[in-house]
Amino acid sequence: MSAPGVIVGMSGGVDSSVAALLLRDAGQSIAGLFMQNWADDGSGECRAEDDRRDAVAVCGRLGIPIHFRDFSAEYWSGVFEHFVAEYAAGRTPNPDVLCNREIKFKHFLDAARDLGAERIATGHYARVAQDGGQWRLLRAADRSKDQSYFLHQLGQAQLSRTLFPLGDLPKTDVRDIARKAGLPTAEKKDSTGICFIGERDFRSFLSQYLPAREGEMRTPDGRVVGCHPGVFYFTLGQREGLQLGGVRGFDAAPWYVVGKDVERNVLVVDQGADSPYLQSTRLWSEPAHWIGGAPPARSFDCTAQTRYRQPEEPCQVSIDESSGTLEIAFRNPQRAVTPGQSVVLYDGDTCLGGAVIAATDAPLERRLREAAA
Structure with a gap:
């Protein structure tokens, strides 16, 4: 049996199911791969087995093989330990960004290569384009579902081997395609929140690791x-x-x-x-990641998001060349900009990259810094 050209990350949801369907119908040689990223902790909240069954059912319906990989150890060390350490330090991390960088576009990509595939595909709502020898990450056509914010840590090596089949489709069309094809995930609810917490109370979950x-x-x-x-x-x-x-x-x-x-x-x-204590106009970041390998200039204007689904905010970016950190000044005051979260930069539909927020000029944060100095 020849190796597939594309391995599709099958999550057991409707998006990855339709991504696989579209690639199969386009004549691609594909196989699915289900990733287990969280070991069952005995709480009854882990839905991995349900998702696995759905992924198997979809691949059976599509007539494609499916593979399985357990990345729970890699997820623990590459994502979850950082998650807990950030909360212990009083920051608010974004595990989805780390999961994409460390698991879905690293270990999954390696697993696909081991299976002989040239490329991977996922059900993310984003687009990839090549321009003058450079690969670009673009926003999805459906702005309400765009997930480029979570993908800003990807680079040229990953984008050159990645397909996002849903990037040009609205979510309503994806559901319709799944229904017409009789996919068992057509009516499955979208997953929300942090994957390893599930439907549990966040505080109860975190108290197991931070008393x-x-x-x-x-x-x-x-x-x-x-x-x-x-x-x-x-x-x-x-x-x-x-x-x-x-x-x-x-x-x-x-x-x-x-x-x-x-x-x-x-x-x-x-x-x-709208408390004034939640407002800031400036932030400083940890070293930035640039999708193209380098920033467009030492100082430039663009738009930014400091959280998912936030409207684009005009800003000016200044780069510290010695550290790679950013200072970003916003045109308008921003609410609740949170250290530990990501600031992601855009030029139109093109995602330039981003960084973890380290500090802001919000009044209380500034007061604490001055007291500690």
């Missing part, structure tokens, strides 16, 4: 308004889970997390979704 450490909730001017179970359970801009009802001396407006003092174990909260 509760109670402390005070304070307003920006230092008034105690409540207690928290651990600053690492919360992220900037969060409203849910604070359990702050009517606080004497304050109006009835909802409370939001506006800062975290990890050293003093203090969670800082304020009232109002």
Whole structure:
């Protein structure tokens, strides 16, 4: 039996199912590969076995072979340990970005090569184009589903061997194609949230790895308004889970997390979704990754996202040539820009690359830096 030309990452969802169908119908020689990235922890929340069955059923329906690989050890060391360490430091990491870089476009790509395939394909909503010898990562045609934000750590080697069959399709068409083909995943709900947590309560899950450490909730001017179970359970801009009802001396407006003092174990909260303490106009990053291998210039204008599905925000980027870190100044104030998350840069539909956010000029963050200096 000859080696397939393309290995499709089969997740057990409708997107990867239709990606495989489209490639098969286009005459590609394909096979599927199901990746197990999280070992069953006995909670009953791991859906890997259900997803595996669905992936097998889809490949059977399409008449293509399917392979299996267990990357749970690689996921633990390459993604999950970093996830826990970031939360312990008071930051909010994005495991999907790391999973794409370390697992789906590294170990999966190596597994496909071992199976004799020239390329891989996934059900991501993004596009790849070649221009003047350079491979470019482009936004998906369906902006509401575009996933280039999560793929910004890819480089030339990965993009040159990757297909995104859904990049030009709206999600509604993908569902219709799956129904017409009789695929068993046609009506399956999209997965949301962090894959290894599933439907579990986030705080309960994280408490298995970061034990509760109670402390005070304070307003920006230092008034105690409540207690928290651990600053690492919360992220900037969060409203849910604070359990702050009517606080004497304050109006009835909802409370939001506006800062975290990890050293003093203090969670800082304020009232109002547009609290000035959540606003910043500038951020500094860790060393950036450039999809083309190098930045377009030492200083340039572009647009950026500091979280998934955020509208594009005009900004100016300045690069520290010695460290590769970025300083980004936004044209308009930004809400709840969060250290540990990714800032991703765009020139029109082209994703230039991005970096992990290290710090911002939000008022409380600036105050903590000055106090520590």
